[in-house]
Amino acid sequence: MRVLVIDPDPARAALVAEGLEGVHPLEVRRSARFDEREAVEFAPDVVVIAAESPDRDTLESLREASQSNPRPVVMFVDRSEPGLAEQAVRAGVAAYVVDGLAPARVRPILDVAMSRFALTQQLRGDLAKVKADLEARKTVERAKGLLMKERGLDEDGAYRLLRKLAMDRGKPIGAVAADLLAFAGVLKGDAS
Amino acid sequence: MSGLADLKLGFIPLTDCAPLVVAKSMGFFAEEGLDVSLSREASWATIRDKVAVGALDGAHMLAPMALAAAAGASGGLTLDVGPSLIAPMALNRNGSAITVSKALAEAMRAADPQAMAEQPVSARALARIIAERTGQGAAPLTFAVVFPYSMHNYELRYWLAQAGIDPDRDVRLVVTPPPRMVEQMRAGEIDGFCVGAPWNAVAEREGLGEIVIAASTFWPGGPDKVFGVTEAWAHHYPDELRAALRALIRASAWADDAGNRDDLIALLARPEHVGVAPEALARALTDEIVFHRDGAGVPRREHALWFLSQMVRWGQVSAGADLEAAADAVYRPDMFRTAALSAGPMLDPAQVFADAPGDLAPLFAGPDFDSERAGPYAAAFSIGRARA
16 A cells, blocks of 8 residues: 655654554655655555645646546544534545544545545446447447348347447447448438 | 624635735624634635535635536535535735746747737747747746636636647646745746735745736736635525625725725735735735725626636536536625625725626737637637537
């Protein structure tokens, strides 16, 4: 596990390391300040930062810039903010940890942050895939309709022909269907 | 006992936090029956999160930060689905500027003295330097802005792109909190930045940088910060919100009055507020920042739509987003007017109650901005990242 602790004070990094004792392999690195290049090179599994750190805006902008390389972030609030804990949880800010940090809490907190982050990433990925699948299915339906009309095939026959074309060309059936529709368009004069 | 709830309001050390600091220090909040504590925060992300979860009741905010979530941008690291933010008041117009390091300013004058002599200064000289550096295989120049969703980001990108510099390809853009801009320039980590007052003037006074263009030249009377709260808070505390807005309106008028300027500078210079030399604060407070006059406090729909057009231009928001709906959900001139109308005769009605606070001034170059057609405007730039 690679943990990047951004804190001018070495105490918190030491505490994180203590709390993660027994985790192998483990690398806890501390930076007084967040440095983009260093963070990319170190590729941490999780970033630990105080909610009051001025580096938060820089860290946040990274997510804007590099959607491809996001990292879960755990934030600590040293000063007790009345109401922040329950409000944060209610608002879905599970990565906020209120009232400082004790070694015994480090591991569960980091585990929760990482698994929640992985889940969110997976949900985002799944959503994108569902959207793409839906598009592909629509394309296949339209290609089937075209084959049924032009070749006088029934639905099952049209699908088998598409599948054969896909296997012959080593391409996904959605791509073959899209090609077929594009060529049909050209033949009908939709595009030049 | 006024019966009003105590308020905690956040700010970032910048000259345009003045309405909050003045309303507190001059007793305008107290006269409205509000017990307000001010909390100086270290980052915009913290301000946004604390307002969102209720640790702050309201705050000094970057206007685009409040708009981002409503327009469907990935506005937060932690708050995937945060409460809606609204802007019932604009805190100021103008105030930011683009500053380059002394060395870069000299190189720009050497590269294209004619372009540097023009007013307003374009980035043409910078474009030449960048082309030369690219030819030599040198590392790209680094520029800093304060937040991805900020006037400063859009102002710098616009100015660079207008001279043919692609801000995502030809330079390295980083995010740095305002108080750190100057020390990063001193350390040679950044070659230029766009930040709010007083940090540009601080860099100049320390002999580290030169201001090349101020927001008041880039877009006279252009928007900047707002007072932001959550919609839920505004709904639950309408009396507190109205009282706070009245105090802030009075404070803005006070801050605009040239007769109060020395007192304002002394107030902002205090370490618990902005904490810089009075001389550095004086610069933007002289003929730059406007807090109140010309209806500066009205959160204008056109300003929101310009910010949203730039979010589309740079790919932060998809081109299909409903910009007008986002602008109307976040910018609430109705709340401003209700508060202003309840403020009594201490304010000049002509300034505050004007329904249409005048035409927008044109930006320093580029296509004309038509707020009725913000989407097509966003697509009209030759350099941009607009996505479907």
